[in-house]
Amino acid sequence: MPSSTPPSSTPPSAPQAAAKPPSAAARASGPSPGPGPRPLSAPHPLPVPHGLFLVLIAICTAVTAANIYIAAPLLPLIARDFGSTPSAVAWIASVAQFGYAAGLLFFAPLGDSVNRRKLVAVLSMVTAGALALGAAASGATGLAAAVLVASAATVVPQLLVPLVAERAPAHRRASHVAALIAGLFTGIVAARVLGGLVGQAFGWRYVFLGAAALTALLGLASAAVLPAESRRGSGSLFAGLAKLPGxxxxxxxxxxxxxxxxxxxxxxxxxxxxxxxxxxxxxxDGYGMTTATAGLFGLFGLAASLVAPLAGGMVDRFGAAKVVAYGYALAAVSVPLFWLGGGALWALCAAAVAIHMALVANHIANQTLALTTTSTPAVANTAYVVAGFAGGALASALAGSAFTHWGWTGVCAVAALWLALGWATTAIPGRKGRRSSGADGVRGA
Structure with a gap:
């Protein structure tokens, strides 16, 4: 892939369009006039080959995504250090989720209006500084404050995904988005598995310090290879948020x-x-495993990272609609497997692989669609990620209550209900969706 001028999916000018029908790749990116996708500006040369650029951005995505979940596997060690109990410090993990939600709402939409190179550098340094302060915290309150700031600033992946989608060739856009999503899921797995192992060996403070160093290093390196931009519009924290409803x-x-x-x-x-x-x-309702053994189930999350490139290629070839349908069908199969897994470990393992494959396929298809259907991809991406986050948070809360009252069967019922609602409420596309469905790339999901 050429390094100096990444292919653009900008539609041809009016005279050219009249002389030559648009290609399938051009149709996949959607029309540019009116309310459709934003025409891409002239791309700036990258200081590194395009392939290396994508790898570096994917690694940066993995490291920054891990920061959201870094505290969860370390809670027993943190509680012991503070002379408390794990249940007394469990709220720190929830603080990370609230911080990330705030960052999504206020920082992620700025990708449409400010220089992303500077924004990525600043947010990376803020995250690294907060993690370092967290490593030095002497109590739960100070650690929670540091985790809140770090999680709010670690929204770098949601700034980089729209950038990669914008600069990718139309016929390879979903594959490029898939590379970043693979990095994101790898980071989540690393936080849950490696974070716990390293913390057990060296202490939780060293995990925070290591995360701070990696975030600073990769964040600054990624900022250095981002294309120089002259961004338009207001950089106000509330500017992107105000655009979300419209x-x-x-x-x-x-x-x-x-x-x-x-x-x-x-x-x-x-x-x-x-x-x-x-x-x-x-x-x-239980297998009686130790916490460390149960934590190894996080390795099934690697199924998402492995299937991401395949899912991206399927979106580019068959369109988002088919991939979303396949993802929902696979998830529907995984729910009864999870139910059987309440008493059969083999079914639980198979279900864990299936649900991660379904999740990543659905995510790549829907996020690619979200990034290509409006003139403000960063704001649209924020709406998309916040919607997913909200659905997940509400379902998790209901699942906890369901487990208390009805055991594992209640949890599986909540999952089945969420899948049914997600599919049934969108199963009948509008007339616009029917016109643009089918082979025309990512549109029409």
Whole structure:
């Protein structure tokens, strides 16, 4: 792939369009006039080969995504250090989720209006500084404050995904987005598995310090290779947030992507966040595993990283609609497998692989769609990610209550309900969706 001028998916000018029908790749990116996707500006040369650029951005995405989940596997060690109990410090992990949600709302939309090179550098240094302060915290309150700031600033992946989608050739856009999503899921797995192992060996403070160093190094390196930009518009924290309602109202395809991601991510969250209760529990609903052994189930998350390139290629070839349908079908199969997994470990392992494959396929298809159906991709991406996050948070809360009252069967019922709602409420596309469905790339999901 050429390094100096990445291919652009900008539609031809009017005279050219009249003389030559648009290619399938051009149709996949959607029309540029009116309310359609934003025409790409003239690309700036990259200081590194394009392939190396994508690899570096994917690694940066993995490291920064891991920061959101860094505290969760370390809670027992943190509690011991502070002379407390794990349940007394468990709220620190929730603080990270709230911080990330705030960052998504305020920082991620700025990708449409400010220089992303500077923004990525600043947010990376803020995250690294907050993690370093967290490593030096003497109590739960100070650590929670540091985690809140770090999580709010670690939204770099949601700034880089729209950039990569914008600069990718139209016929390879989903594959490029898939590379970043693979990095994101790898980071989540690393935070849950490697974070716990390193913390057990060296202490939780060294995990925070290591994360701070990696975030600073990779964040600055990624900022250095981003193309120079002259961004337009206001850099106000509230500018992008104010645009969200109008952007969502103006795109039926974006609304559909948001709802379907909320349904899928909600089902995954209900099952995955309750899984530790099943694995470590005893009696009718539990396997009696140790926390360390149960944590190794996080390795099944690697299925998402491995299937991401395949899912991206399928979106580029067959369109988002088919991939989302396949993802939902696979997730529907995984729910009864999870239910069987309440008493059969083989079924639980198979279900864990299936749900991660379904999640990543759905995510790549819907996020690619969200990035290509409006003139403000960063704002649209924020709406999409927040919708998924909200669906997951609500489903997780219901799943916890369901497990208390009805055991593992109740959790599986919540997951099935979320999948049914996500699909049924979007199963009948509008007339615009029917016109643009089928082979025309990512549109029409």
């Amino acid at each position: 952007v969502v109202r103006g795109s039926a395809e974006l609304r559909r992507a948001c709802i379907r991601q909320a349904g899928m991510y909600g089902a995954w969250s209900a099952l995955w966040t309750s899984l530790a209760l099943l694995l470590t529990g005893r009696g009718g």
